[in-house]
Amino acid sequence: MTGTSEARLSELDGVLDSVQVTEQLAGELFAVVDLLDRQPALRRALTDPGAGADERGALLDALFGHRLGAATVDVVRAAVGLRWGSASGLAAALERQGVRAVLTSAQDAGNLDAVEDELFRFERVVSADAALRSAISDRSAPLESRQQLVTDLIGDRADAATTTLARRAVAARTRSFELTVDGYLTLAAALRRRALAHVVVARPLTAEQRDRLAAALARQVGREVVLQVLVDPDVIGGVRVTVGDEIIEGTVAGRLENARRQLG
Template identity: 55%
Template sequence: MSAAAESRLQALDGVLDGQHATAALADELFSVVDALGAQPALRRALSDPSTPDEVRAQLAESLFGQRLGGTTVTVIAQAARARWGSSSSFIAAIERQGVRALLRAAQDEGKLDELEDQLFKVERLVDANPELRQALADRVTPVQGRKDLLSGLLQGRVLEATRQLARRAVEARQRTFALTVEGYLAMAAALRERAIATVTTAIPLTDEQEARLKTVLSRQVGRDVNLRVVLDPTVIGGVRVSLGDEVIEGTVAARLDDAQRKLA
């Protein structure tokens, strides 16, 4: 993502952060995303860079002002005022705010940890089930049907916010369901100024091992770290840690590969 695009997203984040986040706000933002997705002419009109910024913002206010809450209209108008480069980027920016509204509402209710843990488990469930993963990615099947499939599996088993985010992730705006969920988890970590480390290991870590690893990684990056532990029986001893773009190999296989390279 370019620095300019990142700056636009941060500015829109700031608009939402100045409002009271609720599940109802998220619902309204998602309803706008769905409406824009179904109406190409509308999304082009609100994101056309040849139209003056304030004209696009005023159009958003006139279209949604009588039907949606004031907070929602404020966010949509600001999104319309910015220049995103494409209508798809415009829609993705609004959906991001819907996701962040749900995450912030969960944080206010003291449920963000539970939501993060559930989202991660849903991602792993889909990843571990090839038939389910293929069904959710099948573009021949209408997206509503795919959403309902996953929603039915999660009904009554997770927080409503978790189920709603999982449904949104089926559209895979970040190329795949898994990458989209990872994006949600990154947003959740950012709300609390934390980093995410994915730990791949053949056997579960003990509480003491997790605590030690968290301490070491937090010291390394200078902020708290959330661990996402992935069990992989093909890992031969030790652990593999992915922290952002950095991969720390501590497995027997990695050390053997390194030894072979040095001997070659």
């Protein structure tokens, strides 16, 4: 992602953060995204670089009128007023705000920790089951049927926000279901000004070990850290941590691989 794109997304984040965030806002943002996904001509019209922001805003008013809440209109109008790298960039930016709205509502309700944990665990279930992963990612099957599969699998065992986000992730805007969920978790961590750390270990960590690792990583990155821990016996002891683009390799397998590359 370019610095310009990040600046535009950050600007749009600020707009969402300035309005009253509700479940209605999230639902309406997702409805607008779904409409844009279904109608490429509409995406092109609302991102037409040859039209001014006022002209694109007028088109937005003509399309939606009073059918959207005031907060939704504020966010969508701000998005339409920005320049995106492609017609699909507008839909992706609004999808991000819909996800942030769901996460913010969960945070306001005191449920964000549970939603993060449930999303992570469900993503790991999907990743570990080849048949399930294939069924969810099969783009030859209708999106609605794949989303219903996710709903059926989760049932009533998770927060409603978890189900909503897991269903949205089926569209896999970030190349795959797993990477899309990972993006959601990164947004959740950012809401609380924390960094997201993916931790791979050979055996489960004790509570004391988790606390020590989180404290050590916080000192390294300069802010609190949310740990997402995956147990993988193939790491042969030690720990592998990924924070953003940085990989901290402390596994026996990793050190052996580094030695092999140096010798080779």
